[in-house]
Amino acid sequence: MNHVNISNWYNSLINEFKSKSLSIEKVSRRSEYWRKSNLDIISDFVDDTSQIDLNSINGTCLYEPNLTVHGDILELADEKSYEGLSILDVIADEDSFAKGYFGRLEKKSQRLVPRPLARENTLSPKVGYVFNFSDNLKKPLVIHNKTSPSASSCFQRNLIVLKENVEATIIETGNNLSVFNNVTEIYLGKNAKLNYLDLTGEDNLFPKISHKFCDMAEYSSFNHFGLRLNTKATRTEIELHLNGRGISTSIANVCLLNKENHISDENVLINHNAHECKSRQVFKSVLDNDCTSIVRGKIYVEPVAQKTDGYQSSRSLLLNENSKFLCKPELEIYADDVICSHGSTSGSLDQESLFYLLSRGVHKNKAKEMLISAFISEALDEIEDGSIKSALSNYIDIWISSFFNE
Amino acid sequence: MLKIDDLKVSLEEEEKQIIKGLSLSINPGEVHAIMGPNGSGKSTLSSVLAGKDGYIVDSGAVKFDGNDLLEAEVEERAALGVFMAFQYPIEIPGVGNMNFLRTALNSQRKTRGQEELNAADFLKLVRGIAKELEISDEMMKRPVNVGASGGEKKRNEILQMCLLEPRFVILDETDSGLDVDAMKLVSRGVNNFSSSSRSFLVITHYQRLLNYIVPDFVHIMVDGKIVKTGDKSLALHVEDTGYKDFLQLGKEKH
Numbered sequence: 001m002n003h004v005n006i007s008n009w010y011n012s013l014i015n016e017f018k019s020k021s022l023s024i025e026k027v028s029r030r031s032e033y034w035r036k037s038n039l040d041i042i043s044d045f046v047d048d049t050s051q052i053d054l055n056s057i058n059g060t061c062l063y064e065p066n067l068t069v070h071g072d073i074l075e076l077a078d079e080k081s082y083e084g085l086s087i088l089d090v091i092a093d094e095d096s097f098a099k100g101y102f103g104r105l106e107k108k109s110q111r112l113v114p115r116p117l118a119r120e121n122t123l124s125p126k127v128g129y130v131f132n133f134s135d136n137l138k139k140p141l142v143i144h145n146k147t148s149p150s151a152s153s154c155f156q157r158n159l160i161v162l163k164e165n166v167e168a169t170i171i172e173t174g175n176n177l178s179v180f181n182n183v184t185e186i187y188l189g190k191n192a193k194l195n196y197l198d199l200t201g202e203d204n205l206f207p208k209i210s211h212k213f214c215d216m217a218e219y220s221s222f223n224h225f226g227l228r229l230n231t232k233a234t235r236t237e238i239e240l241h242l243n244g245r246g247i248s249t250s251i252a253n254v255c256l257l258n259k260e261n262h263i264s265d266e267n268v269l270i271n272h273n274a275h276e277c278k279s280r281q282v283f284k285s286v287l288d289n290d291c292t293s294i295v296r297g298k299i300y301v302e303p304v305a306q307k308t309d310g311y312q313s314s315r316s317l318l319l320n321e322n323s324k325f326l327c328k329p330e331l332e333i334y335a336d337d338v339i340c341s342h343g344s345t346s347g348s349l350d351q352e353s354l355f356y357l358l359s360r361g362v363h364k365n366k367a368k369e370m371l372i373s374a375f376i377s378e379a380l381d382e383i384e385d386g387s388i389k390s391a392l393s394n395y396i397d398i399w400i401s402s403f404f405n406e
Numbered sequence: 407m408l409k410i411d412d413l414k415v416s417l418e419e420e421e422k423q424i425i426k427g428l429s430l431s432i433n434p435g436e437v438h439a440i441m442g443p444n445g446s447g448k449s450t451l452s453s454v455l456a457g458k459d460g461y462i463v464d465s466g467a468v469k470f471d472g473n474d475l476l477e478a479e480v481e482e483r484a485a486l487g488v489f490m491a492f493q494y495p496i497e498i499p500g501v502g503n504m505n506f507l508r509t510a511l512n513s514q515r516k517t518r519g520q521e522e523l524n525a526a527d528f529l530k531l532v533r534g535i536a537k538e539l540e541i542s543d544e545m546m547k548r549p550v551n552v553g554a555s556g557g558e559k560k561r562n563e564i565l566q567m568c569l570l571e572p573r574f575v576i577l578d579e580t581d582s583g584l585d586v587d588a589m590k591l592v593s594r595g596v597n598n599f600s601s602s603s604r605s606f607l608v609i610t611h612y613q614r615l616l617n618y619i620v621p622d623f624v625h626i627m628v629d630g631k632i633v634k635t636g637d638k639s640l641a642l643h644v645e646d647t648g649y650k651d652f653l654q655l656g657k658e659k660h
């Protein structure tokens with residue numbers, strides 16, 4: 001047990017939340033939110049963070065200019081227009097700005113879906129960062145997670161606040177080398193914009209659950225892109241609260257799994273609480289060697305949320321017979337003037353397309369790569385920044401050629 | 407160059423023979439046309455020559471420059487110089503046309519042990535061909551055939567042919583769906599491309615095309631066999647009287 005100083009406000013929050021925690025449905029195979037999911041994610045959370053590398057900001061490392069992200073050089077934030085704090089310092093600080101934010105979104109995000117692991121995280125954060133952005137980040141900020149192999153668990157807790165009109169791009173990288181439970185609460189002010197790329201966990205062997213909760217004011221926008229490259233057991237829970245008019249948001253995910261029995265488990269809930277908001281969800285999974293990709297994507301439209309435009313597409317490419325794509329799109333709509341659509345498909349490589357490419361002399365492996373890459377491109381197209389998109393796309397193409405054509 | 411000897415081909419899915427003993431010999435520089443009623447097996451023949459899955463060769467042989475063509479993989483056939491312009495070219499969303507063309511060309515060059523073409527040289531080459539076939543830059547930038555009209559797709563097939571420089575070309579109803587101007591354009595493309603070492607197998611329903619691409623031989627295919635071979639006047643005869651004279655021939659040979 002490490003000793004953490006705690007402020008009075010955090011202490012009373014703990015007391016309040018502890019009693020409420022009792023009513024949160026526990027993780028179980030019978031729960032509709034966990035059916036077919038990998039329950040390893042919840043095993044072995046013990047209270048030991050002594051081995052976690054507490055570098056820079058607890059357990060994470062912020063990269064400054066000219067870092068190579070996956071082989072391509074991206075220009076990164078040069079002037080520091082932000083302040084990064086450690087979560088442990090923040091919950092110890094009686095006057096921290098965070099007391100108006102911390103835990104609120106987690107609590108709000110328990111309403112429709114029970115999230116017991118997020119609650120546990122709230123009650124005992126171990127590492128994490130707090131950002132309060134009041135100016136635009138001109139270049140992307142890279143956050144690299146660092147955990148040490150000997151740490152048996154990690155509760156990472158982050159808080160990101162973007163003030164009115166502020167724009168930022170955050171790229172999160174790095175593996176967890178132990179079981180990992182992450183909660184990130186994100187607050188976007190009016191007209192603020194956050195592009196978040198979660199590129200963590202490539203070839204990750206350790207179970208990880210990552211929660212992202214985002215509270216959005218009018219005209220703000222949140223674009224999330226997730227990449228799962230042979231993650232063994234990763235679960236993501238994203239919940240967005242669209243609270244003002246004119247909000248737009250996009251959640252895209254590319255999942256490529258070909259190591260035996262790997263699982264990726266994506267859960268998205270978008271609450272349309274205001275009128276004229278737009279949400280998009282694009283999931284693409286390519287699965288081989290008996291891997292499983294789960295997608296639960298829900299759009300919830302409140303009666304006031306007229307003129308909601310909700311789009312959801314989940315598609316998978318199954319490269320072997322026993323791979324599974326389990327997709328559960330849900331629409332719960334209480335407003336009458338809305339456009340909501342969802343589509344889901346599962347299939348193998350299109351033989352006609354393959355023949356066309358081969359008949360022009362393209363080698364078989366290359367042809368498969370081209371078709372896989374084409375298949376996921378719709379999700380990559382959700383990324384706004386052209387240079388990030390092309391860097392990632394190149395990186396993924398190389399990855400595809402080495403993993404799907406061994 | 408190409409020698410088909412008593413070829414019999416069935417469908418893999420159902421027990422149904424489509425090609426029922428077909429022989430055909432094509433020498434370098436020759437243009438052969440095949441005409442025949444719908445469903446007689448013309449596209450099946452081209453698919454089998456190009457190496458498409460789903461067919462079983464019951465008997466017979468196909469030699470290409472002495473190689474056993476039926477043994478070669480699809481992409482090997484392409485590298486040997488076999489090219490089939492599809493009757494119905496498909497769309498491949500997400501695969502950029504330029505990327506596809508460059509990969510195809512360089513894959514073939516690699517298979518043949520030639521050096522790959524660099525980006526600049528490739529661009530120059532492909533732009534030149536596109537210009538001749540009046541294919542717009544915008545079309546070249548799209549994913550393969552996506553959003554292209556029927557005629558535009560056919561023109562893309564001819565562009566691929568010109569770029570990949572095959573020695574044996576099958577045109578499967580390339581003229582269908584082309585307007586008069588496009589047909590002239592495509593024919594000009596083909597004629598400019600033809601040479602004493604290249605051969606063509608032109609499948610068509612219309613004599614009109616053969617005014618532009620003049621065949622040395624015209625074959626009539628009925629029910630999986632070639633029932634009549636003649637010169638270009640045979641096509642005119644078909645235009646006048648249809649296939650009724652030949653349908654009977656198909657049955658007699660059974």
Ligand SMILES: Nc1ncnc2c1ncn2[C@@H]1O[C@H](COP(=O)(O)OP(=O)(O)OP(=O)(O)O)[C@@H](O)[C@H]1O
Pocket residue numbers: 417419424442443444445446447448449450451460493
């Ligand atoms: N994959 C297949 N499955 C079922 N039937 C097939 C298949 N391929 C070909 N056939 C059948 O084989 C016969 C020959 O078809 P094919 O497409 O070769 O004819 P075609 O001569 O090219 O006709 P068209 O002039 O209409 O293009 C037809 O009866 C067709 O229905």
Ligand SMILES: [Mg+2]
Pocket residue numbers: 448449450493578579
């Ligand atoms: Mg046909």
